[in-house]
Structure formats: structure tokens, C-alpha cells
Amino acid sequence: MHRACRHRGIWLLGAAAFGAAACARAEPPLGYLSSAGAPARAILPLTWGVLAVAIAVVVIVCALTLIGTWRRMDRTGNAIGSPPHQRDASLWLWLGVGISCVVLGVCLVCTIRVLASTNAPRSPALAIEVTGQQWWWKVRYLDSDASRVLTTANEIHVPTGTTVRVNLVAADVIHSFWVPALGGKTDLIPGQTNVAWLEADRPGRYRGQCGEYCGLQHAHMAFEVVAQTPEDFARWKTAQLAAATLAPGEDVARGARTFEYRCGACHTVRGTAAGGTTAPDLTHLLSRASIAALTLPNDAAARAAWTMNPQAAKPGNHMPVLQLGTSELADINAFLSTLH
Numbered sequence: 078m079h080r081a082c083r084h085r086g087i088w089l090l091g092a093a094a095f096g097a098a099a100c101a102r103a104e105p106p107l108g109y110l111s112s113a114g115a116p117a118r119a120i121l122p123l124t125w126g127v128l129a130v131a132i133a134v135v136v137i138v139c140a141l142t143l144i145g146t147w148r149r150m151d152r153t154g155n156a157i158g159s160p161p162h163q164r165d166a167s168l169w170l171w172l173g174v175g176i177s178c179v180v181l182g183v184c185l186v187c188t189i190r191v192l193a194s195t196n197a198p199r200s201p202a203l204a205i206e207v208t209g210q211q212w213w214w215k216v217r218y219l220d221s222d223a224s225r226v227l228t229t230a231n232e233i234h235v236p237t238g239t240t241v242r243v244n245l246v247a248a249d250v251i252h253s254f255w256v257p258a259l260g261g262k263t264d265l266i267p268g269q270t271n272v273a274w275l276e277a278d279r280p281g282r283y284r285g286q287c288g289e290y291c292g293l294q295h296a297h298m299a300f301e302v303v304a305q306t307p308e309d310f311a312r313w314k315t316a317q318l319a320a321a322t323l324a325p326g327e328d329v330a331r332g333a334r335t336f337e338y339r340c341g342a343c344h345t346v347r348g349t350a351a352g353g354t355t356a357p358d359l360t361h362l363l364s365r366a367s368i369a370a371l372t373l374p375n376d377a378a379a380r381a382a383w384t385m386n387p388q389a390a391k392p393g394n395h396m397p398v399l400q401l402g403t404s405e406l407a408d409i410n411a412f413l414s415t416l417h
Contacts, residue, residue, distance in 0.1 A: 232303055275302065328412075
């Protein structure tokens with residue numbers, strides 16, 4: 078049993094090391110161990126350093142626990158019943174406290190330096206206002222020309238190689254804006270405007286998430302930053318500024334009228350009478366990869382299911398069940414399918 082205990086300890090240490098290595102190599106959608114922009118690149122060494130310290134602490138504690146267990150075993154593998162010999166541990170205690178204070182002090186200094194560098198004012202080429210609300214993200218592209226102010230939802234398009242200032246506003250409770258591949262967390266606090274900075278080195282889609290618990294659907298309050306070449310971004314913005322163009326068809330026309338009557342108090346579709354501001358702007362709905370803040374794919378089946386009963390996929394969200402008839406649902410979805 079004594080030998081089995083030692084083997085079990087070796088296996089536990091091996092499993093811990095393998096798990097740490099696997100986590101380091103994994104690339105999950107919200108991965109924070111790699112960077113794609115300047116702010117995240119400044120944070121990355123601190124992340125790896127703190128992770129290394131945490132892994133070292135776990136390994137040391139496990140090793141000391143196994144050593145202590147091994148030393149309390151007799152040759153038959155049974156625990157010795159007599160109490161352990163008491164030693165003066167003051168030297169080791171103060172040594173451990175001293176090492177811990179030094180390590181934590183270094184981490185604190187490094188954290189303050191990283192915070193100062195990532196929050197330093199810059200000269201932005203693009204300014205965006207992001208409003209967090211339960212449970213989605215309203216995105217406004219600011220411009221001195223009011224005709225070029227653009228509102229969208231849950232997808233933030235940015236040009237690569239460009240410094241982007243993100244003004245963060247909370248509509249209801251505290252949220253937290255976090256795109257780990259592009260930068261750190263910044264809280265959104267009701268009554269004040271905080272600032273985050275984004276800069277993407279290369280095109281791609283980078284997942285973001287609310288990092289502060291904000292209610293029932295906090296886990297489904299996600300978004301994406303879509304980094305594009307400056308040319309692609311300019312084409313995207315020009316297309317988004319255009320009003321919706323309705324496709325021909327009686328079902329689309331009926332759907333537009335039904336949408337204006339049943340949904341237009343909350344949603345906007347520019348080019349129609351729907352002008353609500355409490356829910357996402359749907360003018361170019363089909364240009365987005367997902368709906369409901371990345372909860373569902375943006376396809377015909379998901380749109381129909383969401384329109385019929387949004388509480389099924391995202392319980393507690395603020396979109397009511399409208400009790401639509403079958404024909405009304407079909408007409409609304411025919412209309413929504415034209416919003417490119």
C-alpha cells in the first residue's frame with residue numbers, strides 16, 4: 078500500500094502537469110493565452126506570469142501534502158497512530174511568508190504597470206459607443222457627421238491596424254466589456270462613461286463576453302469583434318448606413334406591416350415605420366452571424382423559433398412572447414429574411 082500511495086501521488090502530479098500543458102495549448106473561443114492586438118499583447122506576459130505562479134503553488138502544495146502523507150506511513154502502509162513530533166516551525170513559517178510577500182509584491186507592481194500602459198490615452202482613428210444592457214450590446218459608431226452615425230448590435234466591426242476608442246455605458250446594471258484576444262476587462266457602470274481601447278493586428282472574429290455577473294442571462298451576453306482590412310471595413314460601413322430595401326412579394330409587404338405593428342415599438346428597421354430603440358436595430362439583420370447576443374445562429378429556423386418564443390432559448394430576456402399566429406410568423410420571417 079505504501080508503494081501504491083507513492084504511485085498515486087506520481088500520477089496526480091503528472092495529471093496536474095498534463096492539465097496545465099493542455100490548457101496552455103488550447104484555443105477556446107474566449108481564449109486569453111494569446112493576443113491579436115497591442116493592448117492584449119501588453120497583458121499577455123502578466124497573464125502567463127500569474128498562471129505560472131498559480132501552477133507552482135498548486136504543485137508545491139500537492140508535493141508537500143504527499144511528502145507529509147508518505148512520512149506518516151509505516152512499512153505496512155498504515156498511518157502511524159502517535160502524534161507527530163512537534164518542531165519549532167517559526168523559521169520555515171517566516172521564510173514562506175517572506176517568499177509569498179515578494180512574489181505577490183512583484184505581481185502587484187507588474188499589474189499596476191500593465192494597467193497604466195493599457196489605459197493610457199491614445200489618438201483614436203475611430204470612436205465607438207457600446208451600451209451594455211440585459212442581455213445584449215448596443216453599438217454606435219460615432220461621427221461628427223450625424224448622417225454617418227451608425228447603430229448596430231452584438232457585432233463590433235473594426236479596421237485592422239487602427240486604434241479604436243470604445244466609450245462604455247451601462248443602461249441598467251454593472252456589466253464588464255472583455256475581449257481577451259484584444260484587451261483586458263473594463264466595467265460598464267450606470268451613470269458614468271468608461272473607456273476601453275481596441276487594436277487588432279490581423280483580420281478575424283474575436284469573441285467577447287460580459288465579465289461581470291449581471292443577471293439571469295449573464296452567460297448569454299456575448300459579442301464578437303470582427304476585424305477587417307480598412308477597405309473591407311469601409312465597404313461594410315457604407316452598406317450598413319443604407320436603409321433597408323424591401324424585396325418584392327406580398328408576404329414580405331405583409332410581414333413589414335406586421336413587424337411595424339407588433340415589433341416596431343422596440344426594434345428599428347431604417348426605411349420602415351419601425352423606430353423602437355429599446356431592442357437591437359435590425360436594419361441589416363442578415364449581415365450578422367448570430368442573434369440574441371451570440372446565443373443562436375442567424376438562420377431561418379433560429380429566427381423563426383426566436384420570434385415565436387424568445388423565452389425558450391433565453392429565459393428572462395426582455396423580449397415578450399407575442400402570441401403570433403402561424404401566418405403572421407411566416408410573414409414576419411419572410412420580411413426579416415430580406416434584411417441584408
